[in-house]
Amino acid sequence: MTRSSEKVRLTQYAHGGGCACKIPPGELEAVVADLHTRDPGATGELIIGLDDGDDAAVVRIDGDRAIVATADFFTPVVDDPYDWGRIAAANALSDVYAVGGEPLVAVNLLGWPREKLPLDLAKEVLRGGLDMAMAAACHVAGGHSVDDPEPKYGMAVTGLADPAHLLRIDGGHPGLPLSLTKPLGIGVLNTRHKATGEVFPQAVAAMTTLNRDASRAALAAGAECATDVTGFGLLGHLYKLARASGVTAVVDAAAVPYLEGAREAVRDGYVSGGTRRNLDWVRPWLDPGDLGENDLHLLADAQTSGGLLVAGEIPGAPIIGELLPLNGPHLRLR
Structure with a gap:
């Protein structure tokens, strides 16, 4: 199931990896707390913005068309440059799918330590991003690059959506089931990869699967x-959904799917700092039931290019819990 990488280990050139290198959610919310603004003089109507932490901004431009805009980039999550490019692009495209849109055009965002790493590797990263965008039928039109101490890559993506049919983080209500379209465990496997050089094809396959079909199925x-x-992580994103929707989210821990090797990785201590910060952030709003720390770390595991969490039943996706009227904490595990 694993093999050692004999190439340049890109993950060793960055302090973190993938979405685990994000600024912690509590700190980030404090930074943007006073930046919620809608300019009445701007073109179009901003119908999804910073208010609840949705995955992308959405601006209505006429009755049945809306522009979706997002950007996402991060440090290497895997050592293979082509795979990293594909993963980063799939992750950026996911923000458009997460609000019910379809990507239209993307531009590259590249930071590269050109005196440390050959530009041939950067080209492979860009090639991976291009191939993933092409799989999504999304144009790629240039971008921007900087000389950076750490390698970073991602995309700014613009898409289209129907403003009457959007997926919003504040649209949940009691009685809806919770569906998860990809298994968890990407983060702990990536942390093991960074530490040991082992490659986990099941994690790469999950991260390079577009959320397009899941988004269309949800709509x-x-x-x-x-x-x-x-x-x-699941707990962090579910907390944001439950808070925005004014509900309590109950998760049946036994129903949550995991990638092969994920439980062994957390057992062996391959838990990122980002995952630990995720769990610390949600603890005040979490009833953990009788779950132990390993299970909680898996549920808070910092995913990269993870699946969609949908309030509703999606064909083929496991149901992992439900939304209930707000009663006590926003998150409850059983």
Whole structure:
């Protein structure tokens, strides 16, 4: 199931990896707390902005069309440059899918330590991003690069959506089931990869699977509430959804799917600092039931290019819990 990388180990050139290198959610919310603004003189109507921490901004430009805008980039999550490019692009595209949109055009965001790493590797990263965007039928038109002490890559993506059919983080209500479209465990496997050089094809396969089909299935099923599960982990993103929707989210821990090797990785201590910060952030609003720390770390595991968490039943996706009227903490595990 694993093999050692004999190439340049990109993950060794960065202090963190993937979405685990995000600024902790509590700190980030404090930074943007006073930046919630809608300019009445601007073109179009901002219908999804900073208010609740949705995955992308959405601006209505006429009755049945809205522009979706997002940006996402991070340090290497895997050592293979082509795979890192594919993963980063899939992760950026996911923000458009998470609000129910379709990507239209992307531009590259590249930071590169050009005196430390050959530019041939950067080209492979960009090639991976281009191939993933092409798989999503999304144009790639240039971008921006800087000489950076650490390698970083991602995309700014613009998409289109129907403003009457969006997936919003504040659209949940009691009685809805919770569906998860990708297994968890990406973060602990990536942390093990960074520490040991072992490669986990199951994690790469999950991270390079577009959330396009999941988004379309959610809209077809009539869902109105969703988010993607990335750097803040399942618990962090679910807390934001429950808080925005004014509900209590109950998770059946035994129903949550995991990638092969994830439980062994957390057992062996491959837990990122980002995952630990995620768990610390949600603890005040969490009833953990009788779950131990290993299970809690898996549920808070900082994912990179994770799946969609949808308030509604999605064909083929496991149901991992439900939304209930707000009663006590926003998160409850059983």
